[in-house]
Amino acid sequence: MELPRLTTILSSASLVLFQSGCAPEITTLDSPAPPITQSEVDLDRYTQKAIGKTSEDVPWIAHVRAFDLNQDGRMDAIGCEAKHDEVIWLRQDENGEFTEVLLASDMQAPVHAEVYDLDEDGDFDILVSCMNIVFPNNDKIGALIALVNDGQQNFTKRILLEGVERVTDTRAQDMDGDGDLDLVVGQFGYDQGEVRWMKNVGPWEYESQSLLHLSGLINVCVDDFNGDGHPDIAAQFSQQWEEIHLFENDGQGNFNDRIIWGSTNHDFASSGMTAADLNQDGMPDLVFANGDGFGPTLKPGPRPWHGIQWLENRGNGAFVYSRIGDLAGAYSPVIRDVDQDGDQDILSVSSFNDWDNPESDSLVWFRNDGNQRFTKVTLAHEPIQLLSIDFADFDGDGRGEIISGCFPSYPPFERISRFAIWKERVHR
Amino acid sequence: MKKALLVGLGVALVAGISVGSLYWNSQRRVAEAIEAHLLPPPSAKGLHPELGNRIADLNKRSVEGPNRVESLAELSRLYHANGYLNQAWQNYRILIALDRENPLWRYRLATIISSFGQLDDSIALYRKAIELDPGYIPSHIHLGDTLLKLNRYEEAKSVFQAVYDKSPANPFASFGLARIALAENDTPRAQRLLESAKRSNHRIGGDLLADIYEELGETSKARALLHDVTWSSHIDIPDPWVDDLVSDCYDSFEVAMAGGKAGRAGNLDRVVELLNKAIALDPLDHNAYNHLAETYVTQGNLSQARKTYENCIKTLPTFAEGWSGLISVEMKAGNHARAAELIDQAIAKCPNSYVINNYKGDALINANRPREAIPYFQTTIRQVPNNAVGYNYLARAYLAMRENRKALEQLQKALKAEPSNPLTLKLITIFYILAKDQAQAERYLKRAFLSPRIEEEVIENLQSMFDQEFK
Numbered sequence: 001m002e003l004p005r006l007t008t009i010l011s012s013a014s015l016v017l018f019q020s021g022c023a024p025e026i027t028t029l030d031s032p033a034p035p036i037t038q039s040e041v042d043l044d045r046y047t048q049k050a051i052g053k054t055s056e057d058v059p060w061i062a063h064v065r066a067f068d069l070n071q072d073g074r075m076d077a078i079g080c081e082a083k084h085d086e087v088i089w090l091r092q093d094e095n096g097e098f099t100e101v102l103l104a105s106d107m108q109a110p111v112h113a114e115v116y117d118l119d120e121d122g123d124f125d126i127l128v129s130c131m132n133i134v135f136p137n138n139d140k141i142g143a144l145i146a147l148v149n150d151g152q153q154n155f156t157k158r159i160l161l162e163g164v165e166r167v168t169d170t171r172a173q174d175m176d177g178d179g180d181l182d183l184v185v186g187q188f189g190y191d192q193g194e195v196r197w198m199k200n201v202g203p204w205e206y207e208s209q210s211l212l213h214l215s216g217l218i219n220v221c222v223d224d225f226n227g228d229g230h231p232d233i234a235a236q237f238s239q240q241w242e243e244i245h246l247f248e249n250d251g252q253g254n255f256n257d258r259i260i261w262g263s264t265n266h267d268f269a270s271s272g273m274t275a276a277d278l279n280q281d282g283m284p285d286l287v288f289a290n291g292d293g294f295g296p297t298l299k300p301g302p303r304p305w306h307g308i309q310w311l312e313n314r315g316n317g318a319f320v321y322s323r324i325g326d327l328a329g330a331y332s333p334v335i336r337d338v339d340q341d342g343d344q345d346i347l348s349v350s351s352f353n354d355w356d357n358p359e360s361d362s363l364v365w366f367r368n369d370g371n372q373r374f375t376k377v378t379l380a381h382e383p384i385q386l387l388s389i390d391f392a393d394f395d396g397d398g399r400g401e402i403i404s405g406c407f408p409s410y411p412p413f414e415r416i417s418r419f420a421i422w423k424e425r426v427h428r
Numbered sequence: 429m430k431k432a433l434l435v436g437l438g439v440a441l442v443a444g445i446s447v448g449s450l451y452w453n454s455q456r457r458v459a460e461a462i463e464a465h466l467l468p469p470p471s472a473k474g475l476h477p478e479l480g481n482r483i484a485d486l487n488k489r490s491v492e493g494p495n496r497v498e499s500l501a502e503l504s505r506l507y508h509a510n511g512y513l514n515q516a517w518q519n520y521r522i523l524i525a526l527d528r529e530n531p532l533w534r535y536r537l538a539t540i541i542s543s544f545g546q547l548d549d550s551i552a553l554y555r556k557a558i559e560l561d562p563g564y565i566p567s568h569i570h571l572g573d574t575l576l577k578l579n580r581y582e583e584a585k586s587v588f589q590a591v592y593d594k595s596p597a598n599p600f601a602s603f604g605l606a607r608i609a610l611a612e613n614d615t616p617r618a619q620r621l622l623e624s625a626k627r628s629n630h631r632i633g634g635d636l637l638a639d640i641y642e643e644l645g646e647t648s649k650a651r652a653l654l655h656d657v658t659w660s661s662h663i664d665i666p667d668p669w670v671d672d673l674v675s676d677c678y679d680s681f682e683v684a685m686a687g688g689k690a691g692r693a694g695n696l697d698r699v700v701e702l703l704n705k706a707i708a709l710d711p712l713d714h715n716a717y718n719h720l721a722e723t724y725v726t727q728g729n730l731s732q733a734r735k736t737y738e739n740c741i742k743t744l745p746t747f748a749e750g751w752s753g754l755i756s757v758e759m760k761a762g763n764h765a766r767a768a769e770l771i772d773q774a775i776a777k778c779p780n781s782y783v784i785n786n787y788k789g790d791a792l793i794n795a796n797r798p799r800e801a802i803p804y805f806q807t808t809i810r811q812v813p814n815n816a817v818g819y820n821y822l823a824r825a826y827l828a829m830r831e832n833r834k835a836l837e838q839l840q841k842a843l844k845a846e847p848s849n850p851l852t853l854k855l856i857t858i859f860y861i862l863a864k865d866q867a868q869a870e871r872y873l874k875r876a877f878l879s880p881r882i883e884e885e886v887i888e889n890l891q892s893m894f895d896q897e898f899k
Contacts, residue, residue, distance in 0.1 A: 034517035262577030265543035296688030304511030
């Protein structure tokens with residue numbers, strides 16, 4: 001063969017070889033993709049109206065819960081005012097107006113209220129979790145107080161637990177199958193905290209059993225998470241732990257503790273958790289927020305990892321994590337079918353955001369496309385520093401309204417609305 | 429000869445074409461991979477101008493070259509440092525594909541992914557990062573933590589144990605092993621490990637150890653330990669591969685956060701460095717000035733603290749914390765006349781600040797004008813009704829006026845607001861000792877003992893006073 005021809009053949013062969021490549025083409029990446037939030041803004045969807053008494057003071061509404069307390073067919077709400085140690089009833093009258101009624105004062109910084117018929121006398125009592133001091137404190141000063149209803153919405157205080165790490169959430173449920181309501185208590189504390197259950201052993205008598213000593217408990221949720229017919233406990237821990245624990249119940253009040261989710265980011269900032277069947281498969285899932293703005297500096301603020309996520313219950317106590325969306329300062333996730341399209345959406349608020357920026361999110365709806373893919377819809381930029389919301393049909397028109405409570409913990413103390421009700425503008 | 433030369437030239441030509449083709453082709457692949465997978469940059473709106481320019485430039489260079497991989501690496505660093513975690517996440521995925529032997533990309537991606545709680549997804553990344561650089565200890569600790577949170581105790585134990593075996597003084601390994609021991613209900617082992625962790629670094633493990641001591645009935649040990657635990661009992665492992673990203677951060681808040689984290693770890697020089705950077709990024713950030721001045725006070729550098737507080741209140745003249753810090757510095761320096769001037773200036777600027785009102789009232793008590801101090805403390809009580817401070821000061825005013833009954837009422841209100849306030853418990857115990865009321869004195873002395881916030885020395889003094897009076 002002639003040399004030039006040989007060279008040409010070799011060159012061509014080389015080119016073909018190297019053009020086709022020794023290494024594979026990089027068409028896919030083998031590590032998981034980032035969870036990108038799709039977002040929209042819809043500031044016209046709701047109109048907002050302040051309710052309750054007006055006050056010059058900066059409010060500390062730590063919790064708001066929709067409930068028809070007097071069973072008159074009109075939805076009311078219960079609020080916890082942690083600065084003034086008050087539990088408040090926002091009673092709705094026949095004209096749709098709300099009157100603020102003080103149910104109890106001297107309540108040791110109430111931060112969470114749930115409504116049950118604790119004494120089984122046919123009316124509704126209120127179970128109030130009290131921190132005593134809201135800002136960091138490790139003293140054993142927490143309390144659990146029942147507001148006992150006389151049937152006429154006059155309430156008497158009954159202390160069920162005191163001198164413990166600061167209490168942040170309590171639920172009532174029959175945990176041992178003996179037909180009465182036991183209590184599941186979450187104690188944030190500060191450096192020390194605890195989850196306990198209190199076995200009902202007689203009228204207003206309980207025996208405490210500790211389940212775990214760990215600080216930073218935000219919320220407890222009670223449901224049959226593993227599908228064995230007995231109520232279990234899910235508990236969300238913040239501080240340096242950033243974990244969700246599941247306490248599986250054998251039906252006799254014996255619990256097995258294991259972690260079902262955790263973050264290795266010690267500033268993940270867990271801030272709230274709720275149980276609901278998000279994908280409507282018949283099993284309770286867990287939806288949780290991270291948005292606590294307090295960190296290792298003097299000023300609280302938003303962090304890039306704040307947002308909403310869920311643990312899908314796959315049955316038998318197995319859970320799978322998915323990110324729902326980003327939300328700086330996220331708190332108070334509420335699961336409801338907001339747009340009545342048959343799937344479950346999520347509402348949430350931002351408690352810590354960049355409030356110098358007037359376009360920072362305040363109230364947000366994560367709209368479900370029916371397949372648990374969510375679009376973040378900003379509903380409002382103000383009022384700012386909302387900490388707690390609930391969703392219920394307040395006006396009886398078949399569609400839900402949002403009720404919100406405001407807890408500004410750091411300046412600016414402006415664009416504040418102590419309690420507000422948010423009504424959808426028109427049926428869309 | 430001529431033929432050999434031609435053959436040689438031919439081979440050289442083929443080799444040259446081959447190498448050139450290989451290089452060109454690999455660059456094409458890099459470019460295609462980057463272009464196919466790179467996420468769009470964040471909106472330039474609101475970005476620090478320099479950050480915006482760097483992102484735009486690095487995006488262009490990552491796609492067009494030159495130095496595509498290096499540019500992508502720098503871009504990922506910039507995104508990660510400035511909180512654009514989706515973009516950083518995606519860039520690390522690309523870098524892992526293009527630069528397979530570099531542990532940094534896997535490690536940083538793993539920290540982001542495990543931070544979000546996608547623990548299963550992060551394990552392979554941590555394991556490969558460890559394989560590529562076994563000497564980087566934070567990879568091991570994070571892997572152990574991740575496995576622990578997945579309840580994979582045996583695997584977590586072997587990861588922590590390997591670190592512990594090489595370095596028994598590593599408090600993070602001891603702490604991880606202690607958590608596993610607790611999960612396995614092996615309290616004695618957990619206790620030993622937590623005590624070891626705490627010996628190595630007093631900021632680690634105190635909370636869990638206090639629980640164990642309390643459970644064992646070792647109240648004094650628990651009390652002493654909790655007294656030392658201030659502002660959280662945990663710090664993160666120093667992690668230069670992630671911590672150093674802050675040098676590319678343009679967000680003053682995030683830089684200040686990194687400063688706070690350094691402060692938790694006790695590295696005050698680093699706090700000063702980072703807070704100065706935060707201030708350089710946002711010269712109007714009064715919080716950063718305040719934090720910096722506070723750090724100077726901790727370092728004992730009162731002159732720098734003074735200057736920094738002065739800058740703080742220049743930035744925001746109504747910022748009460750800045751004024752109170754400056755007043756405190758002057759008091760510490762013994763400049764009481766200057767402090768008095770500042771108190772009057774501060775109260776004019778911040779009439780509703782409880783801290784400033786307390787300073788004013790306190791100054792009046794010290795000037796033997798306690799009755800005039802009362803309205804200032806009443807303002808405090810209005811502002812912070814849940815805080816014992818206003819009631820304590822008011823009690824002090826009443827004591828100075830010899831109105832003991834009123835003083836006692838205020839102390840009782842203080843205890844209602846803050847049941848374990850150290851100053852209140854001390855004052856009320858002394859009050860009852862002086863009033864020769866043994867039962868009440870004993871009651872409050874017990875409460876004081878149960879509050880870890882009260883110093884051991886104060887308890888001893890109270891006990892001694894009690895013994896002298898009643899025994």
